[in-house]
Amino acid sequence: MAHHSAHRGPQTSASQKRPHAPQPPRLKRSGEPLTSQPTAVRSKTASAGNTRSCNTLEFPAPLRDVNAYEKKRQVGKGTYGIVYLGADKITGDSVALKRINTEQEENGFPITAIREVKILKALNHPNVVILKEIVTSKDSGKVPKNVFMVFEYLEYDLTGILETREIRLSQDHIKSWTYQLLSGVHYMHKNKILHRDLKSSNLLVNRKGELKIADWGLARSWNKDMKHLTKTVVTLWYRPPELLLGNAQYTPKIDMWSVGCIIAEMFRRTGFLKGKNEAEQLELIFQTAGHPTPDGWPDIDSTCPEWKNCKQKPDELLPRKIAEKLKAPPVANPGWMSDNAIELIDKLLILNPTDRMDAYTALDVDYFFEDPMLKKAAKLNMKFSVPSMHEWEARQEQEKRMEARRAQEASMRNGGGNRPRPPPR
Ligand code: ADP
Numbered sequence: 001m002a003h004h005s006a007h008r009g010p011q012t013s014a015s016q017k018r019p020h021a022p023q024p025p026r027l028k029r030s031g032e033p034l035t036s037q038p039t040a041v042r043s044k045t046a047s048a049g050n051t052r053s054c055n056t057l058e059f060p061a062p063l064r065d066v067n068a069y070e071k072k073r074q075v076g077k078g079t080y081g082i083v084y085l086g087a088d089k090i091t092g093d094s095v096a097l098k099r100i101n102t103e104q105e106e107n108g109f110p111i112t113a114i115r116e117v118k119i120l121k122a123l124n125h126p127n128v129v130i131l132k133e134i135v136t137s138k139d140s141g142k143v144p145k146n147v148f149m150v151f152e153y154l155e156y157d158l159t160g161i162l163e164t165r166e167i168r169l170s171q172d173h174i175k176s177w178t179y180q181l182l183s184g185v186h187y188m189h190k191n192k193i194l195h196r197d198l199k200s201s202n203l204l205v206n207r208k209g210e211l212k213i214a215d216w217g218l219a220r221s222w223n224k225d226m227k228h229l230t231k232t233v234v235t236l237w238y239r240p241p242e243l244l245l246g247n248a249q250y251t252p253k254i255d256m257w258s259v260g261c262i263i264a265e266m267f268r269r270t271g272f273l274k275g276k277n278e279a280e281q282l283e284l285i286f287q288t289a290g291h292p293t294p295d296g297w298p299d300i301d302s303t304c305p306e307w308k309n310c311k312q313k314p315d316e317l318l319p320r321k322i323a324e325k326l327k328a329p330p331v332a333n334p335g336w337m338s339d340n341a342i343e344l345i346d347k348l349l350i351l352n353p354t355d356r357m358d359a360y361t362a363l364d365v366d367y368f369f370e371d372p373m374l375k376k377a378a379k380l381n382m383k384f385s386v387p388s389m390h391e392w393e394a395r396q397e398q399e400k401r402m403e404a405r406r407a408q409e410a411s412m413r414n415g416g417g418n419r420p421r422p423p424p425r
Helices: 111-122 158-162 171-190 253-268 278-289 305-309 322-327 339-348 391-413
Strands: 051-054 057-060 069-077 082-088 094-101 131-136 146-152 203-205 211-213
Touching: 069 094, 069 391, 111 131, 111 146, 158 203, 158 253, 158 391, 171 203, 171 211, 171 253, 253 339, 278 322, 322 339
Parallel strands: none
Antiparallel strands: 051 057, 069 082, 082 094, 094 146, 131 146, 203 211
8 A cells, every 4th residue: 555645635524215224232331441541642622521721730610501502402312311402502503412311320420421521532533523511400419410511513423314215315425424434433543542333323424514423432542452341342233243252352443344334334225234133243244254264364263252152164154245245235326336345345344353454544445546536525415305314313203104104004904984194204
C-alpha cells in the first residue's frame, strides 16, 4: 500500500419492501474497571463534562439544569434510558438528550455512562458524535435522579434509514458513509480505543450527509498486553468469530468485523449475518466465511478456548462463499456490488483477526477510487422524503403497520362486509 495520504481527502465530515426485521439481541453491559485515559488523545476543553480551567488547575463546574432544554419527543431507547429530541431554549438548537437512569443501578451512577463521558470528552473527530454537556434535574439528592447527556442532534440513524423504504439511497451514500465510518474507526483505533458495539443503529447521520459514531458506552482504551477483556461485547449480528470462540485477548480487529457487517448491510438494507443465538451466529459465519483452517488461522487453538468444541473433520470443512452470499437476495441493487466493494467486505470478514484488514488500509482500497467516485458528505443528495428516522421510530412505524394489518385480517375473518381500508404505509 503505497499511496495513502495523497488520496485521503478531508471528510468533514431504493426503496424495497422489507420484512419486519427482528432486533439483534441486546447486550448486557458489564462493569470492567476504568483504565487511564489514552495518552494519544488530547483532551478538549469544551464544555462537555463541565470542567473550567484555572491556569493549570481544572475543577468541576456545577452542572446546568435540564430546564435549559425543551424536551420535544422520544427518538430512541437506549440500554440506560430514553433518548429525546430537545431544543436549547435560548438558541433553539436541536440536541439529543440521553437520560442516564441512575435508579436501576446498585452503585449509584452507571460505570458505562462514566466511561462513555470520559471517552467522548477525549475524542474530537468529524465522524464522532459531539457530547455538548451533562445536565441534571433539580430534585437531586446524593445521586441526582435525572442526569442527561446532551449531544448534537442527528436526524437519522443508519437502521432508521435502511429500514425506511421511502428513503431512496444511491451508491454515493453507501460509499461516502463507508468511508466516513472507516475514518472515524481509524481515528479511534489510532488513539487505542475500541468501540465494541459498532452496529447500524449506533451510526448517526445528519441532513448534511455526515455520519458519526455514537453510543460509546461499551468503548474502552486498549493495549496489546490486556489479557482478560470482557467477551460479552458487540451485538450478536456484528460479533466477530474470535469473540464467539471465547478469545479474551482481542484487538481493534473486533470492530473491523462489525464494520464489514455494516457495509454489507448498507447494500442489502437488512442485516447480513442474523443469528438468533451464539451457536447459530457462529454457524452462519462458517456457512458464509467458511470454516477456519490451520493454514488460515494457525493460532486458533491457543487463542480461542471454545474452538475445540466445534472442530470439523477435514472432509466436512465448509468453503468460503462471501462473494456469492453478498450478491444473493435481498441485495437491493446487485449492480452496485462491484468486485472492489466485495473485495473490501471480504477482507473485513476474514476469520483470523490477525489477517483481517485494519481501518487505515481499508481507507485506501480500490473501491474508493473507482466510479462512482467517492463524494464528500456535503455533495450527497440528502433530500429524503422522510425528514428524520431512528431505529426506535422505524420500529414504532412497523408496529403500527402490523397492527393495522391484523385488524384488517380480523375484520375479513369476521365477514366484515365493508371494503377493507389499506393499512397505513
Ligand atoms: P444506549 O447507549 O443506551 O444504547 P444510544 O446512545 O445507542 O443509547 O442511543 C439509542 C438511540 O437513540 C440510537 O440508536 C439513536 O437512534 C438515538 N440517538 C442517540 N444519540 C443520538 C443523537 N445524538 N442524535 C439523534 N439520535 C440519537
